[in-house]
Amino acid sequence: xxxxPVQPGIMDIALYVSGESTLAGRDDVLKLSSNENPLGPSxxxxxxxxxxxxxxxxxxxxxxxxxxxxxxxxxxLDPDRIICGVGSxxxxxxxxxxxxxxxxxxxxxxxxxxxxxxxxxxxGAIPVxxxxxxxxxxxxxxxxxxxERTRVVFIxxxxxxxxxxxxxxxxxxxxxxxxPQVLFVHDGAYTEFAEGFxxxxxxVDRHPNVIMTRTFSKAYGLGGLRxxxxxxxxxxxxxxxxxxxxxxxxxxxxxxxxxAVLDRDFTDRCIALNARMRDRMRQSLIQMGIGCDESxxxxxxxxxxxxxxxxxxxxxxxxxxxxxxxxxxxxxxxALRITVGDEAAVTxxxxxxxxxxxxxxx
Numbered sequence: 053x054x055x056x057p058v059q060p061g062i063m064d065i066a067l068y069v070s071g072e073s074t075l076a077g078r079d080d081v082l083k084l085s086s087n088e089n090p091l092g093p094s095x096x097x098x099x100x101x102x103x104x105x106x107x108x109x110x111x112x113x114x115x116x117x118x119x120x121x122x123x124x125x126x127x128x129l130d131p132d133r134i135i136c137g138v139g140s141x142x143x144x145x146x147x148x149x150x151x152x153x154x155x156x157x158x159x160x161x162x163x164x165x166x167x168x169x170x171x172x173x174x175x176g177a178i179p180v181x182x183x184x185x186x187x188x189x190x191x192x193x194x195x196x197x198x199x200e201r202t203r204v205v206f207i208x209x210x211x212x213x214x215x216x217x218x219x220x221x222x223x224x225x226x227x228x229x230x231x232p233q234v235l236f237v238h239d240g241a242y243t244e245f246a247e248g249f250x251x252x253x254x255x256v257d258r259h260p261n262v263i264m265t266r267t268f269s270k271a272y273g274l275g276g277l278r279x280x281x282x283x284x285x286x287x288x289x290x291x292x293x294x295x296x297x298x299x300x301x302x303x304x305x306x307x308x309x310x311x312a313v314l315d316r317d318f319t320d321r322c323i324a325l326n327a328r329m330r331d332r333m334r335q336s337l338i339q340m341g342i343g344c345d346e347s348x349x350x351x352x353x354x355x356x357x358x359x360x361x362x363x364x365x366x367x368x369x370x371x372x373x374x375x376x377x378x379x380x381x382x383x384x385x386x387a388l389r390i391t392v393g394d395e396a397a398v399t400x401x402x403x404x405x406x407x408x409x410x411x412x413x414x
Contacts, residue, residue, distance in 0.1 A: 060154055061173035068166060071377050078373045082400060084391035085377040087212070087242075087351050089273035091325065091394070093308070094318040097274065100311035104304035112306060114298040122310045123281060129253060135289050138300055140241055140265040140280030144206070145171055146292040147263065147282075151235050152177040152203040159197050159205040161189050163214050163382050165239065168206040177203070187214040187345060187353070187384075191222050195229040205230065208239040210246050213379045213389040215347030217246060220254075227259050235288075238264040241280075242349035244271035244319065245326055249348075253283060260285040270350060271322055272312040279309045326350045330392045336402045340409045351391045354405070359385035361412070368408040374401060 071085030116136040124131035137143040144167065152158055154176035160168040162184040169179035180202075182193040189207050198205075205226075210217040218226070227236055236259075238252035243266060252264035263284035269275035279301065282292070312319075333352050337344040343355030356362040359380065366378055366388055377389040390401060 060176040082374045085375045093273035094315040096315040097308045097312035101308040104307045112303045119306045136281045139278040140267040143282040156203040157201045188216045191226045210242040210348035215349045217348040241267045246348040329398045355387045372404045
């Protein structure tokens with residue numbers, strides 16, 4: 053072990069565990085553990101990625117201007133207030149690096165994305181976890197946890213792994229209740245799947261202490277390229293750009309993402325498929341006697357009557373070559389998070405769980 057002291061908080065970080073993708077002895081694995089787009093990336097994005105292969109010897113643009121312009125065009129945002137990162141995770145990391153440090157507090161929620169406390173500890177800050185209300189972010193609990201040491205508040209909305217969502221009124225109440233020196237981070241990785249939702253853009257435009265983040269990993273099917281972005285007041289973006297590595301995104305990443313965001317027809321098709329299959333999966337699970345909140349993301353949270361039943365259900369799915377996400381580490385030991393796939397995938401999952409529940413009833 054090196055004798056060089058490690059910075060405070062780093063050795064308290066539990067390593068992030070991603071969703072499984074393989075099962076020994078099976079070549080028909082259905083991976084529904086990482087919330088990936090079953091239709092994959094847009095053909096336009098694939099073509100753009102292939103074309104970019106000819107420029108691998110060129111350094112990429114440091115300002116991401118073309119990608120920021122495309123994002124701004126599609127979402128009606130000021131490109132000068134957009135920052136791009138290696139997934140939205142990197143933008144979230146910029147936030148804690150810039151605005152939190154040793155002894156500061158970063159508020160997260162009970163079932164929130166596990167990267168939030170990791171990012172807090174990375175800079176020596178103290179993650180403060182507040183309870184949720186029936187798997188929903190509790191605005192009052194967050195506001196009650198704010199102290200003079202609070203620097204950042206993180207929420208995912210729609211939330212991962214619950215799929216639940218705060219509406220505009222509750223979001224506004226949360227921001228109104230925060231001191232102006234506390235930065236509110238609205239992580240909108242699943243925004244595209246919540247019909248009519250702007251991902252927090254209107255909040256950003258009204259409040260200088262709000263930043264929203266988005267990703268190309270979910271609706272756009274570019275999880276393997278790692279591209280995300282954030283939108284905030286110019287002053288906040290200026291701070292974040294000062295710690296961003298100048299060449300953090302490659303030409304291939306930027307060209308694929310630009311083509312993806314501009315291909316609205318393909319994205320709309322992905323969103324429509326998800327909405328249909330998500331509703332089918334939820335209603336079928338409820339009919340089987342499996343709890344399932346309304347989801348605003350591209351997954352559902354299947355809740356069983358005990359952790360033991362959830363473990364047995366996971367084993368039944370694995371026996372059929374289906375991988376889902378156990379979320380005991382998120383404080384939900386009686387639940388499984390299941391990505392919404394295409395029609396064939398949803399049928400396969402429901403057939404398996406239907407047989408499992410029938411077997412338990414006999």
